[in-house]
Amino acid sequence: MSRWKRVVSEVRADVAAARDRDPSAQKVSTFEILSSWAGVQALLAHRVAHALYEAELPFLPRFLVYLTRSVTGVEIHPAARIGREFFIDHGSGVVIGETAEIGERVTLYQGVTLGGTGFQRGKRHPTLGDNVTVGSGAKLLGPIAVGDGAKIGANTVVVEDVPPGATVVGNPGHPVKVDGRRVEGPDADWIHLPDPIAEAIKTLSQRLAELERRLAELDGAESPDPTAAELRERTGRSSAGG
Numbered sequence: 001m002s003r004w005k006r007v008v009s010e011v012r013a014d015v016a017a018a019r020d021r022d023p024s025a026q027k028v029s030t031f032e033i034l035s036s037w038a039g040v041q042a043l044l045a046h047r048v049a050h051a052l053y054e055a056e057l058p059f060l061p062r063f064l065v066y067l068t069r070s071v072t073g074v075e076i077h078p079a080a081r082i083g084r085e086f087f088i089d090h091g092s093g094v095v096i097g098e099t100a101e102i103g104e105r106v107t108l109y110q111g112v113t114l115g116g117t118g119f120q121r122g123k124r125h126p127t128l129g130d131n132v133t134v135g136s137g138a139k140l141l142g143p144i145a146v147g148d149g150a151k152i153g154a155n156t157v158v159v160e161d162v163p164p165g166a167t168v169v170g171n172p173g174h175p176v177k178v179d180g181r182r183v184e185g186p187d188a189d190w191i192h193l194p195d196p197i198a199e200a201i202k203t204l205s206q207r208l209a210e211l212e213r214r215l216a217e218l219d220g221a222e223s224p225d226p227t228a229a230e231l232r233e234r235t236g237r238s239s240a241g242g
Protein backbone atom coordinates (compact mmCIF):
# COMPACT_ATOMS: atom_id res chain seq x y z
CA MET A 1 0.00 0.00 0.00
CA SER A 2 2.84 2.39 0.85
CA ARG A 3 4.05 1.98 -2.75
CA TRP A 4 0.74 3.39 -4.07
CA LYS A 5 0.77 6.22 -1.52
CA ARG A 6 4.22 7.09 -2.89
CA VAL A 7 2.89 7.04 -6.46
CA VAL A 8 0.04 9.45 -5.56
CA SER A 9 2.40 11.86 -3.80
CA GLU A 10 4.86 11.70 -6.74
CA VAL A 11 2.10 12.48 -9.24
CA ARG A 12 0.94 15.47 -7.09
CA ALA A 13 4.52 16.81 -7.04
CA ASP A 14 4.87 16.26 -10.82
CA VAL A 15 1.68 18.25 -11.57
CA ALA A 16 2.91 21.07 -9.29
CA ALA A 17 6.27 20.99 -11.16
CA ALA A 18 4.47 21.34 -14.53
CA ARG A 19 2.54 24.38 -13.22
CA ASP A 20 5.72 25.85 -11.77
CA ARG A 21 7.96 25.42 -14.83
CA ASP A 22 5.60 25.76 -17.81
CA PRO A 23 4.63 29.42 -18.28
CA SER A 24 1.52 28.33 -20.21
CA ALA A 25 0.27 26.19 -17.29
CA GLN A 26 0.09 28.96 -14.69
CA LYS A 27 -3.67 29.32 -14.32
CA VAL A 28 -4.64 25.88 -15.60
CA SER A 29 -6.53 23.44 -13.35
CA THR A 30 -5.02 20.14 -12.23
CA PHE A 31 -7.70 18.28 -14.21
CA GLU A 32 -6.78 20.12 -17.42
CA ILE A 33 -3.04 19.50 -16.91
CA LEU A 34 -3.66 15.79 -16.31
CA SER A 35 -5.90 15.49 -19.35
CA SER A 36 -3.95 17.67 -21.84
CA TRP A 37 -0.21 17.76 -20.96
CA ALA A 38 1.39 14.78 -22.77
CA GLY A 39 4.62 15.00 -20.74
CA VAL A 40 2.67 14.86 -17.47
CA GLN A 41 0.55 11.93 -18.71
CA ALA A 42 3.71 10.02 -19.71
CA LEU A 43 5.22 10.60 -16.29
CA LEU A 44 2.02 9.63 -14.48
CA ALA A 45 1.96 6.37 -16.47
CA HIS A 46 5.65 5.81 -15.67
CA ARG A 47 5.02 6.22 -11.94
CA VAL A 48 2.41 3.43 -12.17
CA ALA A 49 4.50 1.24 -14.55
CA HIS A 50 7.55 1.60 -12.26
CA ALA A 51 5.52 0.53 -9.21
CA LEU A 52 4.17 -2.50 -11.14
CA TYR A 53 7.73 -3.31 -12.28
CA GLU A 54 9.00 -3.13 -8.69
CA ALA A 55 6.14 -5.46 -7.68
CA GLU A 56 7.54 -7.84 -10.34
CA LEU A 57 4.28 -8.09 -12.25
CA PRO A 58 4.80 -9.66 -15.68
CA PHE A 59 3.62 -8.06 -18.97
CA LEU A 60 1.63 -5.11 -17.53
CA PRO A 61 4.48 -2.58 -16.97
CA ARG A 62 5.80 -2.94 -20.53
CA PHE A 63 2.29 -2.95 -22.04
CA LEU A 64 1.56 0.28 -20.18
CA VAL A 65 4.78 1.77 -21.63
CA TYR A 66 3.64 0.71 -25.11
CA LEU A 67 0.20 2.32 -24.67
CA THR A 68 1.73 5.50 -23.23
CA ARG A 69 4.16 5.83 -26.13
CA SER A 70 1.27 5.44 -28.61
CA VAL A 71 -0.64 8.30 -26.96
CA THR A 72 2.15 10.70 -25.86
CA GLY A 73 5.17 9.87 -28.02
CA VAL A 74 7.23 9.44 -24.82
CA GLU A 75 8.90 6.12 -24.04
CA ILE A 76 10.22 5.58 -20.52
CA HIS A 77 11.45 2.11 -19.57
CA PRO A 78 9.56 0.95 -16.45
CA ALA A 79 12.87 0.27 -14.65
CA ALA A 80 14.16 3.85 -15.08
CA ARG A 81 14.46 5.66 -11.75
CA ILE A 82 13.02 9.17 -11.76
CA GLY A 83 13.12 11.63 -8.84
CA ARG A 84 10.33 13.94 -7.66
CA GLU A 85 9.06 17.04 -9.49
CA PHE A 86 10.16 15.80 -12.91
CA PHE A 87 8.77 17.69 -15.91
CA ILE A 88 8.80 16.86 -19.63
CA ASP A 89 7.74 19.92 -21.66
CA HIS A 90 5.66 19.04 -24.75
CA GLY A 91 6.46 15.35 -24.41
CA SER A 92 6.84 14.03 -27.90
CA GLY A 93 9.98 12.12 -28.93
CA VAL A 94 11.48 11.64 -25.45
CA VAL A 95 13.19 8.28 -24.83
CA ILE A 96 14.50 7.28 -21.37
CA GLY A 97 16.40 3.98 -21.15
CA GLU A 98 16.25 1.13 -18.67
CA THR A 99 19.24 2.04 -16.48
CA ALA A 100 18.75 5.81 -16.60
CA GLU A 101 18.61 7.57 -13.22
CA ILE A 102 17.16 11.06 -12.84
CA GLY A 103 17.45 13.27 -9.77
CA GLU A 104 14.91 15.73 -8.35
CA ARG A 105 13.40 18.77 -10.13
CA VAL A 106 14.76 17.80 -13.57
CA THR A 107 13.29 19.29 -16.78
CA LEU A 108 13.45 17.70 -20.24
CA TYR A 109 12.15 19.26 -23.44
CA GLN A 110 10.76 17.35 -26.42
CA GLY A 111 13.01 15.03 -28.40
CA VAL A 112 15.49 14.26 -25.62
CA THR A 113 17.16 10.83 -25.57
CA LEU A 114 18.76 9.37 -22.44
CA GLY A 115 20.14 6.34 -24.25
CA GLY A 116 22.95 3.83 -24.58
CA THR A 117 25.76 3.96 -27.15
CA GLY A 118 25.38 0.41 -28.48
CA PHE A 119 24.57 -3.09 -27.41
CA GLN A 120 26.41 -3.24 -24.07
CA ARG A 121 24.70 -4.68 -21.00
CA GLY A 122 24.45 -3.50 -17.39
CA LYS A 123 24.45 0.20 -16.53
CA ARG A 124 24.48 1.87 -19.96
CA HIS A 125 22.29 4.97 -19.69
CA PRO A 126 22.98 8.42 -18.18
CA THR A 127 22.59 9.49 -14.55
CA LEU A 128 21.27 13.04 -14.10
CA GLY A 129 21.72 14.97 -10.84
CA ASP A 130 19.18 17.36 -9.28
CA ASN A 131 17.91 20.52 -11.04
CA VAL A 132 19.25 19.52 -14.46
CA THR A 133 17.70 21.01 -17.63
CA VAL A 134 18.02 19.23 -20.98
CA GLY A 135 17.06 21.21 -24.12
CA SER A 136 14.98 19.92 -27.00
CA GLY A 137 16.59 17.31 -29.25
CA ALA A 138 19.60 16.75 -26.96
CA LYS A 139 21.06 13.22 -26.93
CA LEU A 140 22.81 12.00 -23.79
CA LEU A 141 24.47 8.68 -24.50
CA GLY A 142 26.18 6.08 -22.32
CA PRO A 143 26.58 5.67 -18.54
CA ILE A 144 27.69 9.30 -18.10
CA ALA A 145 27.01 11.48 -15.05
CA VAL A 146 25.44 14.93 -15.38
CA GLY A 147 26.13 17.05 -12.30
CA ASP A 148 23.54 18.97 -10.24
CA GLY A 149 22.24 22.16 -11.86
CA ALA A 150 23.78 21.45 -15.27
CA LYS A 151 22.10 22.80 -18.44
CA ILE A 152 22.33 20.90 -21.71
CA GLY A 153 21.63 23.08 -24.76
CA ALA A 154 19.08 22.16 -27.43
CA ASN A 155 20.44 19.62 -29.96
CA THR A 156 23.60 18.96 -27.94
CA VAL A 157 25.13 15.46 -28.08
CA VAL A 158 26.68 14.55 -24.73
CA VAL A 159 28.95 11.51 -24.47
CA GLU A 160 31.11 12.51 -21.48
CA ASP A 161 30.45 13.46 -17.85
CA VAL A 162 29.15 16.99 -17.27
CA PRO A 163 30.39 18.90 -14.19
CA PRO A 164 27.82 20.37 -11.76
CA GLY A 165 26.55 23.82 -12.74
CA ALA A 166 27.91 23.58 -16.30
CA THR A 167 26.19 24.72 -19.50
CA VAL A 168 27.08 22.32 -22.29
CA VAL A 169 26.41 22.96 -26.01
CA GLY A 170 27.51 21.53 -29.36
CA ASN A 171 28.20 18.16 -30.96
CA PRO A 172 30.07 16.70 -29.21
CA GLY A 173 28.93 18.73 -26.20
CA HIS A 174 31.46 20.92 -24.40
CA PRO A 175 31.03 23.11 -21.30
CA VAL A 176 30.85 26.79 -22.30
CA LYS A 177 29.91 28.05 -18.81
CA VAL A 178 30.37 26.69 -15.29
CA ASP A 179 28.40 28.27 -12.42
CA GLY A 180 27.38 31.13 -14.71
CA ARG A 181 30.97 32.03 -15.69
CA ARG A 182 32.41 31.51 -19.17
CA VAL A 183 35.03 28.79 -19.49
CA GLU A 184 38.40 30.42 -20.29
CA GLY A 185 41.26 29.04 -22.38
CA PRO A 186 42.42 28.72 -25.99
CA ASP A 187 40.20 25.67 -26.63
CA ALA A 188 37.19 26.98 -24.69
CA ASP A 189 35.09 28.60 -27.45
CA TRP A 190 32.80 25.81 -28.63
CA ILE A 191 30.04 28.24 -29.59
CA HIS A 192 31.58 30.32 -32.38
CA LEU A 193 32.98 27.48 -34.45
CA PRO A 194 34.48 28.25 -37.89
CA ASP A 195 32.18 27.81 -40.86
CA PRO A 196 34.44 26.42 -43.67
CA ILE A 197 31.86 26.97 -46.42
CA ALA A 198 31.24 30.60 -45.45
CA GLU A 199 35.03 31.11 -45.22
CA ALA A 200 35.52 29.64 -48.73
CA ILE A 201 32.76 31.89 -50.18
CA LYS A 202 34.27 34.90 -48.42
CA THR A 203 37.73 34.18 -49.91
CA LEU A 204 36.27 33.73 -53.42
CA SER A 205 34.29 36.92 -53.04
CA GLN A 206 37.45 38.82 -52.01
CA ARG A 207 39.38 37.43 -54.99
CA LEU A 208 36.54 38.39 -57.34
CA ALA A 209 36.53 41.92 -55.97
CA GLU A 210 40.33 42.13 -56.49
CA LEU A 211 40.02 40.84 -60.09
CA GLU A 212 37.25 43.36 -60.85
CA ARG A 213 39.41 46.15 -59.43
CA ARG A 214 42.42 45.16 -61.59
CA LEU A 215 40.26 44.76 -64.72
CA ALA A 216 38.80 48.21 -64.15
CA GLU A 217 42.38 49.58 -63.82
CA LEU A 218 43.37 47.99 -67.19
CA ASP A 219 40.21 49.33 -68.88
CA GLY A 220 40.73 52.73 -67.35
CA ALA A 221 37.21 52.48 -65.92
CA GLU A 222 36.05 53.32 -62.42
CA SER A 223 36.50 50.42 -59.93
CA PRO A 224 33.21 48.75 -58.95
CA ASP A 225 32.17 49.01 -55.30
CA PRO A 226 34.17 46.13 -53.69
CA THR A 227 31.79 45.81 -50.75
CA ALA A 228 28.99 44.76 -53.14
CA ALA A 229 30.76 41.41 -53.70
CA GLU A 230 31.86 40.81 -50.11
CA LEU A 231 30.02 38.94 -47.39
CA ARG A 232 29.01 41.03 -44.45
CA GLU A 233 28.97 39.86 -40.81
CA ARG A 234 25.61 38.47 -39.63
CA THR A 235 23.72 41.02 -37.55
CA GLY A 236 20.46 40.97 -35.59
CA ARG A 237 19.16 39.84 -32.23
CA SER A 238 20.45 36.59 -30.79
CA SER A 239 17.82 34.10 -29.53
CA ALA A 240 20.13 33.40 -26.58
CA GLY A 241 18.49 36.40 -24.90
CA GLY A 242 15.54 34.18 -23.92
Ligand SMILES: CC(C)(COP(=O)(O)OP(=O)(O)OC[C@H]1O[C@@H](n2cnc3c(N)ncnc32)[C@H](O)[C@@H]1OP(=O)(O)O)[C@@H](O)C(=O)NCCC(=O)NCCS
Pocket residue numbers: 090109133134135136151152153154155156167168169170176177191238240241
Ligand atom coordinates in the same frame (compact mmCIF):
# COMPACT_ATOMS: atom_id res chain seq x y z
C1 LIG B 1 21.75 26.17 -23.06
C2 LIG B 1 20.57 26.98 -22.52
C3 LIG B 1 19.85 26.18 -21.44
C4 LIG B 1 21.05 28.32 -21.96
O1 LIG B 1 21.93 28.12 -20.86
P1 LIG B 1 22.70 29.37 -20.21
O2 LIG B 1 23.60 28.86 -19.13
O3 LIG B 1 21.68 30.41 -19.81
O4 LIG B 1 23.61 29.85 -21.39
P2 LIG B 1 23.55 31.19 -22.31
O5 LIG B 1 22.16 31.47 -22.80
O6 LIG B 1 24.29 32.29 -21.58
O7 LIG B 1 24.42 30.72 -23.56
C5 LIG B 1 25.81 30.58 -23.51
C6 LIG B 1 26.30 30.58 -24.95
O8 LIG B 1 25.90 29.33 -25.57
C7 LIG B 1 25.16 29.59 -26.76
N1 LIG B 1 24.11 28.58 -26.84
C8 LIG B 1 23.02 28.48 -26.03
N2 LIG B 1 22.30 27.40 -26.36
C9 LIG B 1 22.94 26.80 -27.39
C10 LIG B 1 22.67 25.65 -28.16
N3 LIG B 1 21.61 24.89 -27.92
N4 LIG B 1 23.55 25.31 -29.15
C11 LIG B 1 24.63 26.08 -29.41
N5 LIG B 1 24.95 27.21 -28.69
C12 LIG B 1 24.10 27.56 -27.70
C13 LIG B 1 24.60 31.00 -26.59
O9 LIG B 1 24.35 31.61 -27.85
C14 LIG B 1 25.70 31.69 -25.83
O10 LIG B 1 26.69 32.09 -26.78
P3 LIG B 1 27.37 33.58 -26.75
O11 LIG B 1 28.51 33.42 -25.80
O12 LIG B 1 27.79 33.81 -28.14
O13 LIG B 1 26.35 34.54 -26.25
C15 LIG B 1 19.56 27.35 -23.64
O14 LIG B 1 20.20 28.11 -24.65
C16 LIG B 1 18.92 26.13 -24.28
O15 LIG B 1 19.42 25.51 -25.24
N6 LIG B 1 17.72 25.82 -23.71
C17 LIG B 1 16.90 24.74 -24.21
C18 LIG B 1 15.54 25.36 -24.46
C19 LIG B 1 14.65 24.48 -25.30
O16 LIG B 1 14.93 23.33 -25.60
N7 LIG B 1 13.52 25.05 -25.67
C20 LIG B 1 12.54 24.36 -26.42
C21 LIG B 1 11.22 24.96 -26.04
S1 LIG B 1 9.94 24.27 -27.01
